[in-house]
Amino acid sequence: MDDYLIGVLSNVGVISFIAxxxxxxxxxxxxxxxxxxFFAIGAYAAGIATALWGWPLAAGLAxxxxxxxxxxxxxxxxxxxxxxxxxxxxxLAFAEMVRLLCELFRYQITIDGEPTGPNGxxxxxxxxxxxxxxxxxxxxxxxxxxxxxxALLGFMLMERSRLGVAFxxxxxxxxxxxxxxxxxxxxxxLAAGLAxxxxGIGGGxxxxxxxxxxxxxxDVMLGVHSLAYGLIGGLGTALGPLLGVLIDIGLLExxxxxxxxxxxIFGGVVAFLLIVRPRGLLDETVVHYVRRTWYQIGRGRGx
Amino acid sequence: xxxxxxxxxxxxxxxxxxxxCQPTAGTLTYVCTIRLTDSRTNEPLTGIDLSVGADxxxxxxxxxxxxxxxxxxxxxxxxxxHIELEMAGEWALQLNLSGKLRDRxxxxxxxxxxxxxxxxxxxxxxxxxxxx
Amino acid sequence: xxxxxxLTKHFGGVRAVEKVDLSVAQGEILGLIGPNGxxxxxxxxxxxxxxxxxxxxxLLHGTDISDLPPHARVTLGIARTFQNIRLFGQLxxxxxxxxxxxxxxxxxxxxxxRRWLGGSRRARGEIDRTLEFFDLAHKSDELAxxxxxxxxxxxxxxxxxxxKPSLVLLDEPAAGMNAEEIDQLDRRIRMLRDDGVxxxxxxxxxxxxxxxxxxxxxxxxxxxxAEGAPADVQANPLVREAYLGTATAA
Numbered sequence: 001m002d003d004y005l006i007g008v009l010s011n012v013g014v015i016s017f018i019a020x021x022x023x024x025x026x027x028x029x030x031x032x033x034x035x036x037x038f039f040a041i042g043a044y045a046a047g048i049a050t051a052l053w054g055w056p057l058a059a060g061l062a063x064x065x066x067x068x069x070x071x072x073x074x075x076x077x078x079x080x081x082x083x084x085x086x087x088x089x090x091x092l093a094f095a096e097m098v099r100l101l102c103e104l105f106r107y108q109i110t111i112d113g114e115p116t117g118p119n120g121x122x123x124x125x126x127x128x129x130x131x132x133x134x135x136x137x138x139x140x141x142x143x144x145x146x147x148x149x150x151a152l153l154g155f156m157l158m159e160r161s162r163l164g165v166a167f168x169x170x171x172x173x174x175x176x177x178x179x180x181x182x183x184x185x186x187x188x189x190l191a192a193g194l195a196x197x198x199x200g201i202g203g204g205x206x207x208x209x210x211x212x213x214x215x216x217x218x219d220v221m222l223g224v225h226s227l228a229y230g231l232i233g234g235l236g237t238a239l240g241p242l243l244g245v246l247i248d249i250g251l252l253e254x255x256x257x258x259x260x261x262x263x264x265i266f267g268g269v270v271a272f273l274l275i276v277r278p279r280g281l282l283d284e285t286v287v288h289y290v291r292r293t294w295y296q297i298g299r300g301r302g303x
Numbered sequence: 304x305x306x307x308x309x310x311x312x313x314x315x316x317x318x319x320x321x322x323x324c325q326p327t328a329g330t331l332t333y334v335c336t337i338r339l340t341d342s343r344t345n346e347p348l349t350g351i352d353l354s355v356g357a358d359x360x361x362x363x364x365x366x367x368x369x370x371x372x373x374x375x376x377x378x379x380x381x382x383x384x385h386i387e388l389e390m391a392g393e394w395a396l397q398l399n400l401s402g403k404l405r406d407r408x409x410x411x412x413x414x415x416x417x418x419x420x421x422x423x424x425x426x427x428x429x430x431x432x433x434x435x
Numbered sequence: 436x437x438x439x440x441x442l443t444k445h446f447g448g449v450r451a452v453e454k455v456d457l458s459v460a461q462g463e464i465l466g467l468i469g470p471n472g473x474x475x476x477x478x479x480x481x482x483x484x485x486x487x488x489x490x491x492x493x494l495l496h497g498t499d500i501s502d503l504p505p506h507a508r509v510t511l512g513i514a515r516t517f518q519n520i521r522l523f524g525q526l527x528x529x530x531x532x533x534x535x536x537x538x539x540x541x542x543x544x545x546x547x548x549r550r551w552l553g554g555s556r557r558a559r560g561e562i563d564r565t566l567e568f569f570d571l572a573h574k575s576d577e578l579a580x581x582x583x584x585x586x587x588x589x590x591x592x593x594x595x596x597x598x599k600p601s602l603v604l605l606d607e608p609a610a611g612m613n614a615e616e617i618d619q620l621d622r623r624i625r626m627l628r629d630d631g632v633x634x635x636x637x638x639x640x641x642x643x644x645x646x647x648x649x650x651x652x653x654x655x656x657x658x659x660x661a662e663g664a665p666a667d668v669q670a671n672p673l674v675r676e677a678y679l680g681t682a683t684a685a
Contacts, residue, residue: 003399004369007356011364112317113343123411131406163551165530172523175485178505179515180535181598206363212395212409216360225365249365262389284525288578 006137010209012249013144015229017202018222019241020151023230024195028188029171030080033223034091035199037098038068040218042200043207044102044118047127050208052109052117057129057208061147064204065197072196073189080188083174095223102215123214127207144205151198155238167191199226228266232273234282243282317342318351320398320408324386324420331388331416337373337398338381347380352402355384357394360411370399391415393423436461436496436633437482437602443490444477444657451477453657454491459602464624464634466648466665468641470677474657475637476518479604482635483515484508495602509535514600516591518607518637524580528571528590531579532562536597562597569593569623585616592623602633609640621647645669653677 021035046064049055055063079090108117111126118124130140158164169177170184178184207213229244247269252262277283319342324333335355339348356370366389373384388394391414398408412420437459444452452474459465467475480486482493484505493501500508514535523531536558566572569589574582579590588608595603605624609617617640624647628634638644644651644665651668653661655677661668668674 003354007370015364114317125409128406134405157552161552162534165526165534166551168526169523169534172525173521175505176521176523179483179485179509180594181506181509182534183504183506210358210363210395210397210409211407212397214360214395214411216393217363219361221362221365285578288527292576 001138003137006141008249010137010141010144012245013141013148014202014206014209015226015249016148016242016245017151017205018199018226019229019233019245020155020238021195021199021202022223022226023235023238023241024167024191024198026227026230026235027167027171028191029174030188031084031088031227032091032195033088033220033227034093034095035195035226036218036220036222037091037095038072038196038199039203039206039222040098040102040213040215041071041196042068042203043213043218044105044124044203045200046204047124047207047213048107048117050129051124051127052107052111057133057135060129060208061201061204064207065200068200068203069193069197072199073193076189076192076196080185080192092220092223095218095220099215099218102218121215123212124207125212127211127213129208130211140209144209147201147205151201152238152242159238228270231280232270234277234280234286236279236282236284236287240280240282244280316348316404318348318400318404318406318408320410322396322398322410322412322422324412324414326417326419327385329387331391331414333386333388333414333420335373335384335386335396336376336381337384338378339398339400340380347378348404349375349380350403351382351400353382353384354399354401355386356397356399357386357388358397359390360393360395370397388414437635438494438497439478439482439491440494441491442478442481442493443488444474444481444486445489450657452481455654455657455659457652457659457662459633459635462628462631462633463649464628464636464647466644466651467635467637467654468639468644468651469654473654473677475654476606477657478654479515479606479635479637482508482604483513509598509600512599512601513604514595514598514602515604516595516606516608518610520584520587520591522579522587522590522594524578526579527576528566528579528582529562529575531590531594532565532597533558535594536562536565536599565593565597568596584611588612588616592620596627596632600632602635603627604635604637606637607639608636609638609643617643 018035018039021038022032025032042064045067046060049060049063050057075094079087079094082090102118103121105118106120108115108119110116114126116126166177166182166187169180169182170187174184225248229248230241231244232247233242233244234240248266252266273280319340321338322335324335326333337353337355339351339353340346341348353373354370355373357368358364359366368386368388371384371386373382375381376383393411393413395409395411398410400406400408410422412422414420439455439457442452442455455478467478469475481488484503488501492499495511495513500511563572566575569592571586571589571593574586579587582590592608609620612620621643624634624636636644636648648665650663651665652659653668653674660673660677661671
């Protein structure tokens with residue numbers, strides 16, 4: 001496979017994690033502009049684990065997810081008491097705080113005669129796990145998509161469980177959800193923690209893919225995009241945010257003539273879709289229709 | 304794996320790069336000269352397959368600049384690559400080394416139209432953050 | 436089984452509910468009537484915990500539940516419907532019942548994973564029976580938003596019952612229904628009572644209340660002005676005054 005294609009697909013896969021993270025919060029009706037913070041925490045934690053502590057990649061990624069998930073729970077407990085705009089602003093403020101803390105964060109160990117580790121605003125270079133362990137770009141791509149497939153499978157199972165239905169109930173009508181016996185506050189924190197862990201995995205993969213992270217990567221730009229993916233792709237299924245990523249990075253980016261105008265077009269697409277399809281392309285109605293048709297075909301074959 | 308001579312070598316040698324990018328006639332097109340050296344001995348590194356990609360730290364993964372192959376330059380251990388960017392600003396150049404030595408080096412450069420782009424020195428004060 | 440003691444709710448300066456004492460006995464149907472804005476719906480909201488009390492207490496089986504959050508009260512067996520229908524429109528009819536069904540007492544304090552990630556097999560039979568009772572079985576996989584008005588009202592009622600409550604609060608269930616639908620509703624409420632469910636019925640449709648209620652309480656301006664058997668309440672001059680204005684008293 002062409003290196004360029006591998007690169008693009010790797011990016012699509014990695015960014016899908018943070019898109020899924022924002023999607024999970026959209027399911028419970030909360031808009032977060034701050035998922036990039038957990039992406040950052042995952043990236044730093046996983047990078048430190050493999051590059052400084054010599055952990056294997058799997059342990060590093062799991063650690064990154066765990067730290068990001070725990071951070072999301074800690075932040076979620078106070079912020080999820082807020083609703084709507086207030087929650088959105090709180091997440092944004094938190095994410096900016098994390099980014100600024102990354103600029104101050106120095107933790108270096110000399111490895112192979114070179115100082116390695118997060119170095120404030122200059123970032124964290126030499127996360128060289130894939131080079132030290134001879135993992136080729138294609139192998140890493142397979143790893144990304146295996147984890148993404150696992151995450152998607154998790155979403156599919158969740159959507160078929162009471163938990164998934166409960167999340168959607170909270171998203172549609174919080175008070176009414178409480179009257180169905182759902183302990184709303186606990187479920188919101190659970191969703192936030194899972195979303196944080198998902199973003200953390202994405203961050204860990206990103207750090208090892210590029211071998212380099214710096215605070216500016218975790219700008220609000222990343223958060224806004226990840227939020228937009230779910231909103232344009234659709235909130236009816238976990239495939240929605242992935243469709244959003246494909247539309248942006250896959251489709252728009254591949255039209256080279258758009259070059260610098262792409263962000264303008266992307267913004268326009270988001271605005272347009274929010275007006276005509278407020279819950280995205282693959283919204284609940286579409287998903288329901290597809291699912292029912294699918295079962296009818298299945299039943300027809302059975303007879 | 305560690306017993307293979309190739310990877311032994313990869314583990315022993317750490318590459319270091321100096322990069323400077325010269326603007327060319329086209330808009331936002333640059334010729335980058337990359338000097339690769341062994342970080343310990345400062346010996347020039349020759350015969351490496353080098354490709355150069357770019358990503359914007361402020362918009363990670365959003366711009367897929369197609370990586371270009373660098374060709375060996377006149378001086379020993381130097382390589383040249385023609386890159387075309389989408390917009391001015393800070394870019395993280397990804398130097399992908401393969402062949403004799405597999406590694407990736409990342410350097411952040413600031414590109415302005417018609418100016419020579421150099422690595423942003425860690426010591427120097429950073430320019431104000433760019434809005435996009 | 437349900438007892439309200441000095442129940443009071445002020446919204447700013449508005450005394451929506453003022454020192455209301457009311458008790459509902461096990462297995463009875465208590466009708467709660469009163470002119471618009473007399474505080475009927477507020478009382479329902481206070482019983483199920485949608486907002487905090489200003490003063491007073493709500494007792495269920497003698498236990499003070501005034502400080503419990505809504506979801507905990509549901510677990511204790513309180514379910515309700517809404518005056519303006521509230522459904523999860525983007526979920527199927529079946530899903531609307533599924534979560535509610537699991538919240539009732541019958542599942543007890545099972546561990547979280549089994550309760551929320553467990554399969555749907557055990558739930559299915561119960562839900563199908565409830566849907567049949569409300570003539571909704573054929574709509575089981577339809578999105579709630581796509582149902583007709585009458586079906587939505589029935590679904591709301593069905594969802595309240597899915598939790599197997601011991602107390603059901605019906606907030607104007609007949610609103611917008613035609614005569615035939617009201618007849619059906621009347622029958623369903625009686626069948627429910629015969630099953631041992633206690634019912635607090637808020638209703639504007641006087642005929643329905645007079646027909647099914649065992650006792651009736653009347654509210655006016657947030658205060659209880661009468662309570663008793665339907666015939667007595669109907670004859671009460673204070674009630675006539677509240678409904679028809681002071682002119683009749685003169």
